[in-house]
Amino acid sequence: MKYKKIIPIIVTLSALILSSCDDQIMEWQDRAEDSQITTAELPLELAEKIERYDALNSYTDFILGAGVGVDLYLNNETYSSITNENFDDVTAGYAMKHGPMVNSNGELNFTNVDAFIAKTKEAGLSVFGHTLVWHQNNNASYLNGLLAPTIIPGASGSNSLDLSALKDTSLDGWAGNWNTAISVVEDQGLSGDTQAIQMIADGTSNPWELQLGTPAIPIVNGHSYEVSFYIKSDIPGQGRISFDANLVNQYPWMDWYADGSDWTEAFSTTSEWQQVKITLAAADFQPGATSFMFNFDLGYLSGVTYLIDVDNISVVDLDAEPEALLNLSDLRDGSLANWAGNWNTAISVVEGEGLSSTDQAIQMIADGTSNPWELQLGTPAIPIVSGHSYEVSFYIKSDLPGQGRISFDANLVNQYPWMDWYADGSDWTEAFTTTTEWQQVKITLAAADFQPDATSFMFNFDLGYLSGVTYLIDVETIIVTDLDSSGGGGGSAPIVVEKTDEEKAEIIGEAMENWISQMVGHYKEDVHAWDVVNEPMREGGSLRDGNVDELADDEFYWVKYLGQDYAVTAFNLARQYGNATDILFINDYNLESSLAKCDGLIEYVNYIESQGATVDGIGTQMHISANSDRDNIVEMFKKLAASGKLIKISELDVRLGTNAPTTEQLVEQADMYKFVIDMYKEHIPSAQQYGITIWGISDNEEEHEFWLPDESPNLWDANYNRKHAYKGAADGLAGRDVSEDFTGELED
Structure with a gap:
């Protein structure tokens, strides 16, 4: 026996009642037929109702999507089964972005996403492309490397x-x-x-x-x-x-x-x-x-x-004796023979990793270090002339934010000087900082900095401050110059030629075309809708300009180099290399909390189209909470509807501020899911309703390592059980309380 709909277990009651006699012996009596209780009349608990709901996508005709983790979808059968049963469409949360797709040479690795798309095709799901041009989740090191100055x-x-x-x-x-x-x-x-x-x-x-x-x-x-x-x-x-x-x-x-x-x-x-x-x-x-x-x-x-x-x-x-003050020959041949250090494999010379793609670099890997001298490389002795001043300079970068200093031998009065490493006069510190971009460090040593009888000196690269950082020092730019010699010690310092704004725009334009043409072209037969430009607007409604003081390692602002037409270029490229019928979106967040931002995005869409590109749809992410302003949500949908574009809720989730919500909070969350879906259907004309994507499947911590940790924003709980929110979403999609028809009847 089983319930109509799905599975809860309830014992069926007989149409019998209990009666008592004087001797307290219980006797069974038949109740009149018209007063018997049937299984259909049994009240259902909320949990029972939720289990009786059908798959989510059975309650709507528009596209119902889910934002998923590609690795989870490929390797977790419970996760992929829920996805396959409930949704029409999936969006890769991270795997299809520039950062994971593009390597240090600008080449794309399609292996993981190819496997993902193959599995979704087997399940009958479509894939929404996310995202082509965004300021985050880029291989920023590669892109910034393209803009590095010519040395x-x-x-x-x-x-x-x-x-x-x-x-x-x-x-x-x-x-x-x-x-x-x-x-x-x-x-x-x-x-x-x-x-x-x-x-x-x-x-x-x-x-x-x-x-x-x-x-x-x-x-x-x-x-x-x-x-x-x-x-x-x-x-x-x-x-x-x-x-x-x-x-x-x-x-x-x-x-x-x-x-x-x-x-x-x-x-x-x-x-x-x-x-x-x-x-x-x-x-x-x-x-x-x-x-x-x-x-x-x-x-x-x-x-x-x-x-x-x-x-x-x-x-x-070419046959003259070398005259450079610092002999680089042991770096150029990779031997490090006359360089002193405390290393085994932590310090080496690597090919093709310098400022130019063909230059050598010293690679220094900080592993388990916490003091600067625990990762140290020291130069050979450098001859000096009494009374002369000298300049030490080099170019350095790291894979993560790092720290370093230069220390000297006893021929310097101060072996561990604090310096204004970047010569701007603002900050004298023990250590300089490093980033993923090449930067030059210069140190000037006055004649008075040397001991009176010094005839040479040496210095150390001390890079052990922070464990887990890999540093690169360009070999050819490690220069020691005699500032008081007309010959400068026989050698000359490198010349740094910054690229012009025009050159940078051309380079980044080519990088964008390389990325979009390969990505869209490779998936032309499988992906027919793309999030082309993601999060272009500031909260007040103006366009981001990329002038940011501190960038994350994966941040790169295309707009900074291509100007406000960067999105025009992106949409034209996506159309050129994709299919004529592909549906191309622009997407942003907080449109419901900042109506000015919503207005600004619509204005930007109008600008893009005035420049000859076509934007098919606008995505509103809607990462909201259970107490988000409902009036603003309604007003946002009205504004988006007035744009005439296809409208997609692209990343819907509802935060509760905890990973252990109360029953009351779960009910509030369910009500917010239902409200958002109701308002979308009410205020977005059906011809403009592209669909809704729920961002994530469950509250399981595997899904929330990077996105909303210690939260509970999804429709399934941490154990992949349906939550109250599942019913709220289903009722919103169906346009009614589906559970009103549920009874306690059983069926064979």
Whole structure:
């Protein structure tokens, strides 16, 4: 036997009553038929009613969705069974976002989500794509890395080319066929505030018709040399380097960009700075040559203006003895032979992890440390000149927020100085902080900081403050400079070239297209609705601008680089790479608590569409509590309905402020679920009702490790039993109290 509907156990009463006699012996008597109690008349407890309800999605015609954890859905059968039985549609709570999908090289790993979609298809569920462009849950380290400044390493040896006549703008000793076509201009170099040679091609068609030649450059017999410089042009251009008769071949064809693919007479130029390098072997020079010179030949194309950065025109003797104050050779070969440290595998040199994707970095892993010296790497001895000042500088970042300091040996008066590590004069501290973005640390040591008889010193990277942090220090930017030597110790510090706003916008635009095209394209056959832009608005109704003082590790504001049209771009890309019939949403939270935010979101939708993109729907998340303002909820739905867009409740849950609610709180929660669904159906026209997604399945702590811990916001309790809220949601979806029809009757 079983109940109609579902399973509670109640003993059926006979149509008999008890009677007593004088001798207190109980006797059974038949009650009159018209006064007998039937099973249909038995009152049902609330818990019994809840168990008799059908699956939630049987009570509505619009899409009923659930926000789910992908790993739970794949591995917990109770969880997936409840999901499959009660919902039409699922939204991955985290797994389909930029952060978990994109690796450090910008590549997407589809494995986990592919398995998720395959299992949902077997169950007959659709998947709602969540989310394409949001300021959280990004691989922010990768995106910020794209925006990192270009670091031009300093020369390891002295520049053999005298640049003084360029720096004083006289061009004395430089030969050329010019009048006003060639000059030195200020603030046009690589870093924006340095000098550049400007060469203007006007009416020229041969390379030598716009030519600037260097002074004589002394050379050592049998040595090889490297010539390098940075150049750009206002429009696409062409150039070559020619040499005097001290070279065997005065007009060599070269692979100008050293990739081995294309040996040509001329190199090409664009509006972006690029480096040209030319290696001259000893055999390239005429026997007995003691010097040479070269020409910039830029007359190929008339109408082009070229800029050559002055500070980076370099001729380096590749066979000269190294002159750098700090010897990096044991880092470059990965041996760390002359570097001192307290490590086993915690400190190493890794390839391709430096500032440039091809640079080396020192990797230091803090594991179980709590004092700075517990993770320490010390340099070899660095020779110094008495009375001179020195600068130590390097670039560092970490996978998590970290801390570090620099300590010195006994050749410094103060071995553990507190410093203003970032040279802004605001904060003298023991330690500097690190983030996921590269930052430069500079330390100036005055002559008085050294012991009177010191002839050398060394310093330590002390990074043991915080356990669990991995640090990277770019090898090529660890520089020690003699500030009182004209040669700077023989080497030169790196040049940091920040990307322009225009360059950043182009880079992030390409990153957005790479992400959306791959994600939407890969799931084109399986996902037909997307949350394209998530949470674009501030609480007051203005658009977020990304100017945030402290960012979480996964925060990245696309709007900061692409401006208010970032959403226009996102919607156009989602449409371009998806299906024409895909339904594309914009989504935000607190629209019911901040009606100004709701207005601002609708205005932003209108702006997006005025720029040529199409927004199909608006999602209101509705992470609310049992006592949320009901009048505001009604007003929000009215405003959203007036937009004319499809409206989705996208992430509905109702908080109680505890993981051990009272019966009264559970009833209040159920009533709020019912109220929200009732108001959605009442105020959103049926043609605009896309559907409702309940955010989460149960109150089980596995679901709430990161979202609403120690709470009870869902329709099933921590043991996957239906709560009062299940009935509230079902009644709201059905538009009536479904349990009014329930009786105590049994059926076979």
